[in-house]
Amino acid sequence: MTEPHKGGRPRSDATRHAILSAAYDELQAVGFRAIAMERIARRAGSSKTTLYRWWPSKAAILLEAVNERSDRYPGFDDTGDVYVDLLEEIRGVIKFYLSDSGAAMLDLVAESRFDPDLASAIRDDFIAHRRAATRVTWKRGVARGQIRADVDVEVVMDALWGSLYYKLLVSHNPPDMGFADQLMNTFWPAITG
Amino acid sequence: MTEPHKGGRPRSDATRHAILSAAYDELQAVGFRAIAMERIARRAGSSKTTLYRWWPSKAAILLEAVNERSDRYPGFDDTGDVYVDLLEEIRGVIKFYLSDSGAAMLDLVAESRFDPDLASAIRDDFIAHRRAATRVTWKRGVARGQIRADVDVEVVMDALWGSLYYKLLVSHNPPDMGFADQLMNTFWPAITG
Numbered sequence A, B: 001m002t003e004p005h006k007g008g009r010p011r012s013d014a015t016r017h018a019i020l021s022a023a024y025d026e027l028q029a030v031g032f033r034a035i036a037m038e039r040i041a042r043r044a045g046s047s048k049t050t051l052y053r054w055w056p057s058k059a060a061i062l063l064e065a066v067n068e069r070s071d072r073y074p075g076f077d078d079t080g081d082v083y084v085d086l087l088e089e090i091r092g093v094i095k096f097y098l099s100d101s102g103a104a105m106l107d108l109v110a111e112s113r114f115d116p117d118l119a120s121a122i123r124d125d126f127i128a129h130r131r132a133a134t135r136v137t138w139k140r141g142v143a144r145g146q147i148r149a150d151v152d153v154e155v156v157m158d159a160l161w162g163s164l165y166y167k168l169l170v171s172h173n174p175p176d177m178g179f180a181d182q183l184m185n186t187f188w189p190a191i192t193g
Helices: A013-030 A035-041 A048-054 A059-066 A080-098 A099-113 A116-144 A153-172 A178-191 B013-030 B037-041 B048-054 B059-068 B081-096 B100-114 B114-145 B153-170 B177-191
Strands: none
Touching: A013 A059, A013 A099, A035 A048, A035 A059, A059 A099, A059 A116, A080 A099, A080 A116, A080 A153, A080 A178, A080 B059, A099 A116, A099 A153, A099 B100, A099 B153, A116 A153, A153 A178, A153 B100, A153 B153, A153 B177, A178 B013, A178 B153, A178 B177, B013 B037, B013 B048, B013 B059, B013 B100, B037 B048, B037 B059, B059 B100, B059 B114, B081 B100, B081 B114, B081 B153, B081 B177, B100 B114, B100 B153, B114 B153, B153 B177
């Protein structure tokens, strides 16, 4: 998500950071729906024209703003043990969603129900990358004989990641760190070889 | 959710239906956030005072309005085979969420991120009942030896139901009926005895 927007000129890093930082502040201040591109531009000392040259939509700016935070969504480790890698990733995702940046990301997910640009951006620029990273770890597990080759990783991802979003956004019963262990204890037997 | 609101007078059924129907129409017309109690009351030929006598909040009215629709969230069957009961329930929930009432329910779930009354109502008046119904079926499965007694039904529910909400609200890749079979094929081995 850090490449220049296609067709635009290369972005100045300082301006880009000022815009993303202004966008994040606006999200915290007024919420996604009320954000005006004009106000992000003014807060960043930039212009609406610049914003639209570099990003296709308000949704794209906000998603990038949240994903550029220092406490961003974690990546997988390769410890040599895929059980540990999955467990630690689930823990990292729980920790992320209990942080301020995670809360902002959950705001965007909720708002994506009402904004098709935001829904596309989350699907294509966030979820697709997270799932691709999970598949890499999964394939290591299959290659090492830790995971059965006939298990549908797509469904497992829907259920594992889905359980976290369900607790955060639907049942309003946020997961604690122990939930990562409960998940792995319950479902590892279904996937291990 | 059909009992009279505690402390209020018994509700006239005709007035109640008029109010719930007006509330549902307003939800479709302007969305939860923009709904004014005054407009629901006017559309129903009632008064704001009546609305607040019978429901504690706008959130409570809207949740009841959606859950009173004829194509509402399904209940479990008892076919004698818990695998079939779970599979059919998952299919029913998918079908519900692809209906108009299901879409309205998803709107409320998304909005609950931004409205504490709605979050409490969904947790306590919707999710709690759905999970209680799942536990009844689950216990039948354990009693009949179809489900292992040591599997954590709470975690399984988070993952099974969570996968559906994830696909509908997060990854924006809505489930089709075949997803019910994929889910059960993947996770039944982890829970069956």
